[in-house]
Amino acid sequence: MEPTSRRDFLRMxxxxxAGVPLARPxxxxxxxxxxxxxxxxxxxxGFALVGLGSLSTNQIAPALQKTKHCRLAGIVTGxxxxxxxxxxxxxxxxxxxxxxxxxxxxxxxxxIDVVYVVTPNALHAxxxxxxxxxxxxxxxxxxMEVSTEKxxxxxxxxxxxxxxLAIGYRCRxxxxxxxxxxxxxxxxxxxVRLIESAFGFSIGDPTQWxxxxxxxxxxxxxxxxxxxxxxxxxxxxxxxIAVSAMTNKTDPVKFKDVEESMTYELKFPNGISASCTTxxxxxxxxxxxxxxxxxxxxxxxxxxxxxxxxxxxDNKPLEAPEVDQFATEMDNFADCIINNxxxxxxxxxxxxxxxxxxxxxxxxxxxxxxxxxxxxG
Amino acid sequence: MEPTSRRDFLRMxxxxxAGVPLARPxxxxxxxxxxxxxxxxxxxxGFALVGLGSLSTNQIAPALQKTKHCRLAGIVTGxxxxxxxxxxxxxxxxxxxxxxxxxxxxxxxxxIDVVYVVTPNALHAxxxxxxxxxxxxxxxxxxMEVSTEKxxxxxxxxxxxxxxLAIGYRCRxxxxxxxxxxxxxxxxxxxVRLIESAFGFSIGDPTQWxxxxxxxxxxxxxxxxxxxxxxxxxxxxxxxIAVSAMTNKTDPVKFKDVEESMTYELKFPNGISASCTTxxxxxxxxxxxxxxxxxxxxxxxxxxxxxxxxxxxDNKPLEAPEVDQFATEMDNFADCIINNxxxxxxxxxxxxxxxxxxxxxxxxxxxxxxxxxxxxG
Numbered sequence: 001m002e003p004t005s006r007r008d009f010l011r012m013x014x015x016x017x018a019g020v021p022l023a024r025p026x027x028x029x030x031x032x033x034x035x036x037x038x039x040x041x042x043x044x045x046g047f048a049l050v051g052l053g054s055l056s057t058n059q060i061a062p063a064l065q066k067t068k069h070c071r072l073a074g075i076v077t078g079x080x081x082x083x084x085x086x087x088x089x090x091x092x093x094x095x096x097x098x099x100x101x102x103x104x105x106x107x108x109x110x111x112i113d114v115v116y117v118v119t120p121n122a123l124h125a126x127x128x129x130x131x132x133x134x135x136x137x138x139x140x141x142x143x144m145e146v147s148t149e150k151x152x153x154x155x156x157x158x159x160x161x162x163x164x165l166a167i168g169y170r171c172r173x174x175x176x177x178x179x180x181x182x183x184x185x186x187x188x189x190x191x192v193r194l195i196e197s198a199f200g201f202s203i204g205d206p207t208q209w210x211x212x213x214x215x216x217x218x219x220x221x222x223x224x225x226x227x228x229x230x231x232x233x234x235x236x237x238x239x240x241i242a243v244s245a246m247t248n249k250t251d252p253v254k255f256k257d258v259e260e261s262m263t264y265e266l267k268f269p270n271g272i273s274a275s276c277t278t279x280x281x282x283x284x285x286x287x288x289x290x291x292x293x294x295x296x297x298x299x300x301x302x303x304x305x306x307x308x309x310x311x312x313x314d315n316k317p318l319e320a321p322e323v324d325q326f327a328t329e330m331d332n333f334a335d336c337i338i339n340n341x342x343x344x345x346x347x348x349x350x351x352x353x354x355x356x357x358x359x360x361x362x363x364x365x366x367x368x369x370x371x372x373x374x375x376x377g
Numbered sequence: 378m379e380p381t382s383r384r385d386f387l388r389m390x391x392x393x394x395a396g397v398p399l400a401r402p403x404x405x406x407x408x409x410x411x412x413x414x415x416x417x418x419x420x421x422x423g424f425a426l427v428g429l430g431s432l433s434t435n436q437i438a439p440a441l442q443k444t445k446h447c448r449l450a451g452i453v454t455g456x457x458x459x460x461x462x463x464x465x466x467x468x469x470x471x472x473x474x475x476x477x478x479x480x481x482x483x484x485x486x487x488x489i490d491v492v493y494v495v496t497p498n499a500l501h502a503x504x505x506x507x508x509x510x511x512x513x514x515x516x517x518x519x520x521m522e523v524s525t526e527k528x529x530x531x532x533x534x535x536x537x538x539x540x541x542l543a544i545g546y547r548c549r550x551x552x553x554x555x556x557x558x559x560x561x562x563x564x565x566x567x568x569v570r571l572i573e574s575a576f577g578f579s580i581g582d583p584t585q586w587x588x589x590x591x592x593x594x595x596x597x598x599x600x601x602x603x604x605x606x607x608x609x610x611x612x613x614x615x616x617x618i619a620v621s622a623m624t625n626k627t628d629p630v631k632f633k634d635v636e637e638s639m640t641y642e643l644k645f646p647n648g649i650s651a652s653c654t655t656x657x658x659x660x661x662x663x664x665x666x667x668x669x670x671x672x673x674x675x676x677x678x679x680x681x682x683x684x685x686x687x688x689x690x691d692n693k694p695l696e697a698p699e700v701d702q703f704a705t706e707m708d709n710f711a712d713c714i715i716n717n718x719x720x721x722x723x724x725x726x727x728x729x730x731x732x733x734x735x736x737x738x739x740x741x742x743x744x745x746x747x748x749x750x751x752x753x754g
Contacts, residue, residue, distance in 0.1 A: 369744030
């Protein structure tokens with residue numbers, strides 16, 4: 001019954017969707033938007049995937065086949081065998097297959113519009129900057145990077161290139177999370193006062209990069225705890241202004257480099273606070289709950305690729321359609337590029353969350369509440 | 378739908394019990410214990426209730442009628458009209474009806490064995506000490522008092538009188554909580570690594586003593602947050618050695634004196650940590666969850682007077698019989714007194730939890746993790 005990888009875990013815990021459609025669509029819908037027709041709208045944007053690990057292989061490449069406005073146009077990999085396999089599977093032309101030393105040649109490849117960075121966290125700046133210098137838009141997986149300095153450098157370089165930078169915050173486009181946001185914003189159960197959110201799993205292979213601080217920047221907080229930060233930010237409608245945290249380590253051999261678990265608290269400028277938990281040690285932590293004046297509502301599970309399930313204390317349904325979250329995220333970014341409008345998940349949001357996570361590590365290390373300036377989200 | 382009092386809330390959220398009996402009894406059972414027979418075992422101990430508020434009226438007095446080893450023998454009240462009503466309802470003799478000025482005369486009343494202190498938190502020491510000086514055993518409602526100094530004084534005075542002091546931790550005798558404890562102790566789902574626990578409700582009348590810091594010692598943490606501390610202590614098998622906390626206030630008029638909500642973290646000596654939430658602002662916060670190596674288990678709701686409901690991630694039932702928690706608690710204390718064995722919920726446990734709560738308030742005030750010495754629980 002133990003999942004052997006992070007992906008298996010996310011799949012194992014998925015619950016079959018009820019499939020009841022919402023009365024009104026909540027997903028940013030390209031088809032229904034009244035936008036000026038241009039010739040660019042007709043073509044699909046070419047995406048190059050950088051890093052062909054399990055996320056690219058099992059989620060992003062299949063999702064690209066389901067998008068309306070994107071297509072898999074190129075790959076960047078350091079493993080020649082992967083290049084051969086992907087070329088055969090997806091019919092990628094030789095000219096669009098790169099390694100990390102050659103990827104700057106993308107500058108001469110008009111077939112690639114967007115680079116999707118799916119490498120380990122501490123390589124995101126390297127790959128984003130290369131892509132920006134090649135004149136490409138960049139979609140970068142979360143967490144944005146392992147330091148605020150590197151995040152700022154990414155923002156600066158993409159800006160200098162006149163391109164857009166988005167962070168792979170799939171839940172920002174996930175209909176259950178958007179329904180949570182709607183209930184909070186419309187105060188359907190009154191003002192939200194408290195949030196609880198938790199995401200964790202029992203990590204497998206002790207040699208993987210996620211347990212290597214140099215590559216990952218931290219442990220479960222960086223990898224999955226960030227989802228609780230994002231969820232709380234969505235519901236609170238703000239970024240946290242103060243944080244506290246405690247880490248926990250019961251297996252110092254496996255978790256010699258990064259925290260095993262973390263319990264953490266976020267305080268928002270509007271008085272809302274969030275209590276969060278993340279772990280690489282135990283399964284079944286996958287939930288977000290909002291407590292409002294007239295009732296509570298939440299998702300359990302909240303952060304799976306599919307099968308997230310909503311509930312409301314008034315027993316009304318909290319339902320939303322199932323979508324391919326990666327396809328929706330990529331189509332949204334493509335729509336931003338095509339219509340020249342700013343992404344709702346920009347580098348600045350990624351930077352802010354990295355700043356929050358660095359503050360949480362400082363809080364855990366020093367045993368002190370760490371304050372952050374109160375920028376509205 | 379809004380409950381108008383704390384008691385209504387606890388009743389409203391109760392879920393009808395499934396009533397499936399456990400294979401083995403988990404409640405400390407007097408009937409099944411092989412103890413030496415003495416004449417004292419035959420008689421019921423006389424309980425005097427001090428403070429005739431809603432808890433005494435709606436829970437404790439009715440519960441006394443269901444006990445095996447206790448009977449309502451006396452009352453202490455500052456309200457003559459209540460004395461008249463209780464005398465009529467329960468047939469209490471005049472000689473066993475006291476006010477706060479006369480209660481020391483209990484020393485001459487052999488009909489009263491135990492004094493159950495149900496007054497506001499900051500009066501517990503006053504009433505406990507009077508009872509001890511009258512030679513009575515004392516059962517004192519949680520939280521024990523509003524300062525560690527007063528708790529220690531209570532312990533010293535009861536000890537000096539050669540009597541027993543127990544704290545009204547009803548969940549220590551509640552079969553669902555005992556089943557949680559059993560699963561944790563027997564490692565049925567492996568070692569517990571993380572705990573989440575939360576208890577809160579939307580408080581009514583803004584003039585009640587629970588919102589007055591001088592009488593309550595604090596807000597929801599003192600009143601209901603203490604249940605999460607107790608639950609985490611039971612599951613972790615220890616007292617916390619370090620705590621951090623943040624308070625939250627969105628309604629500074631109603632909550633001018635005490636915190637509105639608190640998110641808090643407890644770190645235990647065995648590496649386990651707990652993430653907790655308490656509130657006087659919102660309903661529906663009522664849960665305890667343990668995450669272990671091979672699965673998770675919990676109670677939702679966890680802290681009601683009846684209708685607590687268990688679950689396990691392996692889908693095996695987490696069931697337990699429904700009991701009257703106050704009757705069980707009082708019978709357990711009576712059994713301790715009759716058989717001259719120490720209570721499992723002594724003043725020292727109450728003191729330790731008050732120390733933990735004072736540390737949590739200090740952590741919230743200073744923004745610093747506060748350490749506590751690592752006494753095993």
